[in-house]
Amino acid sequence: AREGKLSNEKVLRAQLSRMLIDPRVRGLTAGFATQWLNLRNLTEVTPDPSVYAFPIELRESMQSETELFFEHVLQENRSVFDFINGKYTFVNQTLATHYGLQDVDKSIGSDQFEQVTLEGIPRSGILTHGSILTLTSNPNRSAPVKRGKWIMENILGVRPPDPPADVPMIAVAKKSLPNASFREQLNLHRENAVCASCHDQMDPLGFGFENFDGIGKYRTKDGEFPIDSSGILPTGEKFDGPMELVDILTNSGESFARTLTERMLVFALGRGLDYYDECAVDKIMKQLKIIMFQD
Numbered sequence: 001a002r003e004g005k006l007s008n009e010k011v012l013r014a015q016l017s018r019m020l021i022d023p024r025v026r027g028l029t030a031g032f033a034t035q036w037l038n039l040r041n042l043t044e045v046t047p048d049p050s051v052y053a054f055p056i057e058l059r060e061s062m063q064s065e066t067e068l069f070f071e072h073v074l075q076e077n078r079s080v081f082d083f084i085n086g087k088y089t090f091v092n093q094t095l096a097t098h099y100g101l102q103d104v105d106k107s108i109g110s111d112q113f114e115q116v117t118l119e120g121i122p123r124s125g126i127l128t129h130g131s132i133l134t135l136t137s138n139p140n141r142s143a144p145v146k147r148g149k150w151i152m153e154n155i156l157g158v159r160p161p162d163p164p165a166d167v168p169m170i171a172v173a174k175k176s177l178p179n180a181s182f183r184e185q186l187n188l189h190r191e192n193a194v195c196a197s198c199h200d201q202m203d204p205l206g207f208g209f210e211n212f213d214g215i216g217k218y219r220t221k222d223g224e225f226p227i228d229s230s231g232i233l234p235t236g237e238k239f240d241g242p243m244e245l246v247d248i249l250t251n252s253g254e255s256f257a258r259t260l261t262e263r264m265l266v267f268a269l270g271r272g273l274d275y276y277d278e279c280a281v282d283k284i285m286k287q288l289k290i291i292m293f294q295d
Contacts, residue, residue: 020075032267033070036260037154039063042131048140052215061095062131062216068113069126080257080288084125084155085250087118098130098217099123122218124246127151127209130216136206137214142222144206151205155249157259160202204231208245257288 005011019025034040042063047054068090073082090113096104101116108114118124126132136147152158210229213219220227230240239245249256261284266273273281 025071025075028074029067029070032264033067035267036263037066037070037126037132038135038150039066039131042135045134045137046139047134047137047215051140052213054134054215057094058098058130058215059134061092061098062129062134064092064113065090065095066126066129066131069129072115080260081250081253082125083260084127084253084256085246086125088115089118089123089129090115095130098215100218122211122241122243124243127155127246127249128212128216128242133209133212133216134214140214142210142212142214144210145202146206147209148202148204148206151249152202154263155259156252156255157262158201201234204233205245207231208239209242211242254285254289258285261285261288 006015042059045059069083069086072078072090073080073086078086091099091101091104092111092113093104093106093108096108096116099121101121104114104116122128132150133142133147136150137143138146149160152160208229208231210222211218211220211227213222229242229245230238231245232238233248237248239248258281261281262273265277265281265284269277
């Protein structure tokens with residue numbers, strides 16, 4: 001920098017490559033990844049102990065999994081789509097047991113993580129990480145609305161409007177249909193046109209991951225009710241289960257790539273983006289499209 005050589009693109013790229021393989025790149029994980037993915041809030045989440053067993057080692061393992069995944073994508077120069085459809089993750093024995101991964105080497109300890117394949121397993125990318133699924137749940141149950149809202153904001157870059165002050169509570173629907181599944185109760189809640197305007201966007205995204213309970217454990221039933229993780233997006237695209245929804249989100253990857261670009265630029269600049277920053281975002285997206293097309 002003192003010699004003015006960083007204006008040379010080859011020199012700049014060489015220095016960036018050198019820095020990204022340095023162990024100190026963890027600072028980017030601790031700073032950016034935890035901010036983008038809301039991981040900082042995981043320490044404040046308190047699942048209901050009468051519903052879920054959630055020891056501190058499980059919480060810490062979930063955090064480590066997502067951080068290690070982020071660092072892997074960064075340092076190995078993986079496609080940004082790995083965040084959505086990557087069929088691998090990093091687990092220790094605590095997390096392997098929680099996920100039901102039977103083939104993980106039993107010799108690894110609670111503090112030792114290893115990369116494992118998720119081929120043939122209904123998990124893919126960060127959307128099925130225990131950390132994200134726990135963050136987007138209520139203390140006593142999964143929360144499709146919260147999950148859908150999180151995906152809209154952090155993956156698709158769309159912020160749903162705040163609900164109006166007079167919006168009827170889901171509890172009203174619960175009283176009307178006490179023996180119905182939560183999905184049926186929420187459908188009744190959505191019959192209100194004011195509610196439907198937002199829920200029609202959020203709910204299908206959230207229900208696509210309803211096979212995962214409030215702490216990210218895979219299930220086929222919610223109590224006595226079979227899980228229905230199918231849905232139709234506002235675009236008309238249909239899916240049945242989390243992996244089909246992951247495929248749809250991957251196909252709309254340009255929205256995700258732009259969201260990630262904008263979030264990282266906000267972090268780098270230390271301020272919100274303005275209209276004059278769009279040229280920088282567009283330039284990055286143009287370069288990224290070339291790479292994605294080559295992949």
